[in-house]
Amino acid sequence: MRAWKAVLLIDLALIVGVGWGYAFWGLREGRLERELSEARAAAASGIERRWVVEGVVRAIFPELGVIVLTHGDIPGYMPAMTMGFRVASPKIQEAVSVGDAVRFTLQGVLPNVAVTTIEKIK
Amino acid sequence: MYALGLAARWLHLASSVLLVGAAAMIVMAGRSDRATAQRWERRVLASAWIWALAALASGVVIVGTQTALFEGRAAAAFEPRAIGQMLLETQAGRVWLVRAGILTILAVFLSLHVSVERRADWRAARGEVAMLAVAALLPLAASGHAAAVEPDTARAIASDGLHVLAAGIWVGGLVPLARLLRAAATEEGADARPYAVLAARRFSRTALAMIVLLAATGAGLAIFHVGSVAGLVGTSYGRLLLGKLALLALALAIAALNRSVLLARLGGDGPTVGRPAMRRLSGFVLVEAALALAILVIVAAMNVTPPARHEPPVWPFTFRLSFAALEGRAEEATRALIGSQIGIVGLVALIAGLAMRAWRLPLAAVALASLGAGAGLALPPLAIDAYPTTYLRPSVPYQAGAIVAGAALYQANCAGCHGPRGAGDGPEGRGLPRAPADLRAPHTAQHTAGDLFWWISHGIPGSGMPGFASRLGEEQCWELINYLRALSAGYAARNMGPTVERDRRWLVAPDFTFAVGPTPPRALKDFRGRTVLVVLYALPGSRARMSQLAGREGTLAMLGVEVIAVPIDADPDAIRRLGPDPRVLFPVVTQGAETIVAAYRLFAVAPHVELLVDRQGYVRAITRGSGDAADLDALVARVQQLNAEKIAAEAAPEEHVH
Structure with a gap:
């Protein structure tokens, strides 16, 4: 066999091998990507979600129906921070006062979520 | 096990390198129709085949020892499951799989008898061998220490790849070159003599370029893996590197001799001219190759030794050199300056001597004399006492918690002599041979944290300072040192006022963790990149100021300011x-306030304290007050001044005492 032919064959085989390996990893990557986007889409679609989070009451605005909470991580929604949440009914706010450590339920279809229950802890 | 692993690594490295060198040497020498040259080429290819097999076999042993190491038991080296796991699930394993594949293809290709009659x-065919050999060698870089470098991983791997490639072409090419020269130097090899001379010249030129490349990439890798003089002389990795450099210097000396003296004598392709020189050159090239292969033994050992950067260095000398020694000693500084000038004259003479052949000897003498005199004059004033632990890095970070723990240790062990506030005025200190040190003094530039660690552990002979190694553990020593750092920083901070001094960053804000209610704890460090106002307040005095801050929180937030309020009484019901x-x-802060207050009180004591921490984590302004409402626009102006500053390249202040 002529040497350059042998070389060509080997190089072709190498390219095919590298290509196959790249395709294998690429396919796997693509599958993971798809699963992730599906999960994201599910999160964004009209499915109602619910979290139970702990935090501290920092301020109450009865006239607006808003309660400001310093809260821990809300997985898949937001990291720990201080912010205001709508309350589902005025009664919820009346049960707590500023400075209380609380456990609260956040419920709704993103981004329309509201505090549905709240209870003092400790 | 260790010896077997080391031997396998060396064999693997050597055979991979020799493989690249053999292929490269053939390509460099080119095609020849002379019988001796063709015989040489066939022999080199035959040995390349053996090296490919040796690389594969030693690779198998390495995979086995590596698997045993991962699994923590020797028997795992023979278990298919464990080996499969190591090959498929670790980067080193995958790299090895790829390399084994390429090596196999190469070995098969080398064993094929293909016709190479035509150009x-x-x-x-020869290009393919060279390409496959290089392809088998290069990924080695992605499985060694370079792959673990953070954050410049890609650059480290690229440097390492170039380094092994250059080593392959230089070191690996030496052996075939020696064989070619020896063959051509014989009576019947006369036909290949011009070919051998040409090949030697080409190799010499290429090898020079490769050595420059080796030096450049080697320097880069040394910075990645060693990074400091202490790491070089104080760790096993650094000492191996020094040994490698010593052997390399020897190999390069022989290479220089080969290139400048012996290579020049090869001229003339007659039957006798140049033949003895050729034989001698062949011998010297072999010596160079043997030295280079010995260097690979050290390289193999370095591959299994943790890099110096990740090891605590043990300083081997009783002194170190630092410009800090000149602080406040004008006379010594002058001496050092004069000495350095004389040294520079010596360097100039050295360079001139290299450039001017005729004056080489006298110039070299002048250079040696003035370099020696310059060093003798300039270096002694720079010497500072040093100890084995001088360059040890603290194992406990500079955090409020460590400072508070250190403060308690200080009161229990040190306050008797050094005084309750560190002024060196403790009652038990009177009558000691040497007065106890004033620990508030800003002498940190001349003493590393490691120096303090040594003195605390082993005492200072003849001064009355005892060693505490038997009473304090390592961690406690570092806590104590963190406290001492905060103490002296706090003493210096007594002059820091409410105004921001432009670009004056020196007071590092000790990190702390805190929690608000049941939310997860956060650290001051997490706010890096934003300006933080740490407010130590007490009710009711601070109410007016707190209301003011709360009312303007929107403005502050817009300027990128985070306010962290810490109740001085550490009331868990502060909100x-x-x-x-x-x-x-x-x-x-409802959790962690006590610690924060205890540590930050070293910097400022007042009923209401505000510390302005800049985006890089330095305290830049301290306001001490009673908590009355004050001009908030002044605070806004200070923040704007901080925001206008450029962030320095070394963004994060040292987390540790230094």
Whole structure:
């Protein structure tokens, strides 16, 4: 066999091998990507979600129906921070006062979520 | 096990390198129709085949020892499951799989008998061998220490790849070159003599370039893996590197001799001219190759030794050199300056001596004399006492918790002599041979944290300072040192006022963790990149100021300021006590306040303290007050001044005492 032919064959085989390996990893990557986007889409679609989070009451605005909470991580929604949440009914706010450590339920279809229950802890 | 692993690594490295060198040497020498040259080429290819097999076999042993190491038991080296796991699930394993594949293809290709009569065939076949050999060598870089470098991983791997490639072409090419020269130097090899001379010249030129490349990439890798003089002389990795450099210097000396003296004598392709020189050159090239292969033993050992950067260095000398020694000693500084000038004259003479052949000897003498005199004059004033632990890095970070723990240790062990506030005025210190040190003095430039660690552990002979190694553990020593750092920093901070001094960053804010209610704890460090106002407040005195801050929180937030309010009384019910009106929405620490207050009180004591921490984590302004409402626009102006500053390249202050 002529040497350059042998070389060509080997190089072709190498390219095919590298290509196959790249395709294998690429396919796997693509599958993971798809699963992730599906999960994201599910999160964004009209499915109602619910979290139970702990935090501290920092301020109450009865006239607006808003309660400001310093809260821990809300997985898949937001990291720990201080912010205001709508309350589902005025009664919820009346049960707590500023400075209380609380456990609260956040419920709704993103981004329309509201505090549905709240209870003092400790 | 260790010896077997080391031997396998060396064999693997050597055979991979020799493989690249053999292929490269053939390509460099080119095609020849002389019988001796063709015989040489066939022999080199035959040995390349053996090296490919040796690389594969030693690779198998390495995979086995590596698997045993991962699994923590020797028997795992023979278990298919464990080996499969190591090959498929670790980067080193995957790299090895790829390399084994390429090596196999190469070995098969080398064993094929292909016709290379025509020029195109020869080029294709030999080029393929060279390409496959390089492809098998290069990924080695992605499985060694370079792959673990953070954060410049890609650059480290690229440097390492170039380094092994250059080593391959230089070191690996030496052996075939020696064989060619020896063959051509014989009576019947006369036909290949011009070919051998040409090949030697080409190799010499290429090898020079490769050595420059080796030096450049080697220097880069040394910075990645060693990074400091202490790492070089104080760790096993650094000492191996020094040994490698010593052997390398020897090999390079022989290479220089080969290139400048012996290579020049090869001229003339007659039957006798140049033949003895050729034989001698062949011998010297072999010596160079043997030295280079010995260097690979050290390289193999370095591959299994943790890099110096990740090891605590043990300083081997009783002194170190530092410009800090000249601080406040004008006379010594002058001496050092004069000495350095004389040294520079010596360097100039050295360079001139290299450039001017005729004056070489006298110039070299002048250079040696003035370099020696310069060093003798300039270096002694720079010497500072040093100890084995001088360059040890603290194992406990500079955090409020460590400072507070250190403060308690200080009161229990040190306050008797050094005084309750560190002024060196303790009652037990009187009558000691040497007065106890004033620990508040800013002498940190001349003493490393490691120096303090040594003195605390082993005492200072003849001064009355005892060693505490038997009473304090390592961690406690570092806590104590963190406290001493905060103590002296706090003493210096007594002059820091409410105004920001442009670009004067020196007071590092000790890190702390805090929690607001049941939320997960956060650290001051997490706010890096934003300006933080740490407010130490006490009710009721601070109420007016707190209301003011709460009312303007929107403005502050817009300027990128985070307020962290810490109640001085560390009341866990602090939020409730602040009340619902006005609304305080910034973090009010309910857990961890006690520690923060205890540590930060070293910097400022007042009923109400505000510390302005810049985006890089330095305290830049301290306001001490009673908590009355004050001009908030002044605070806004200071923040704007900080925001206008450029962030320095070394963004994060040292987390550790230094």
